[in-house]
Amino acid sequence: MLAFDEEGKARGQADAEATPVAHFDADIRAALEYLKAHPEVAAGKIGVAGHCTGGRLAFRAMHLLGDVTDLDEHTHTRLQHIMRFA
Numbered sequence: 311m312l313a314f315d316e317e318g319k320a321r322g323q324a325d326a327e328a329t330p331v332a333h334f335d336a337d338i339r340a341a342l343e344y345l346k347a348h349p350e351v352a353a354g355k356i357g358v359a360g361h362c363t364g365g366r367l368a369f370r371a372m373h374l375l376g377d378v379t380d381l382d383e384h385t386h387t388r389l390q391h392i393m394r395f396a
Contacts, residue, residue: 326363331370338371 345351356375360368 323363334367335370335374338367338374342371342375 342356345356346353358368358371358375360366
């Protein structure tokens with residue numbers, strides 16, 4: 311059995327908190343552009359998912375992707391809130 315790494319989690323969270331949002335956005339844009347240009351990725355079929363900080367970044371990716379059309383009302387409201395504080 312693997313033990314949960316509290317110290318590693320704390321270091322990772324501290325790194326995430328110290329990273330400017332613009333750096334995350336640049337990484338997200340690069341990943342999305344790569345996927346959009348990849349011949350094996352269906353146009354308009356890119357999805358995102360995440361947990362904790364990754365969940366927040368997934369919302370940002372949806373916003374940056376710009377062509378997300380199937381958000382439920384709760385998700386849409388949450389996305390607006392996250393982007394307002396970017």
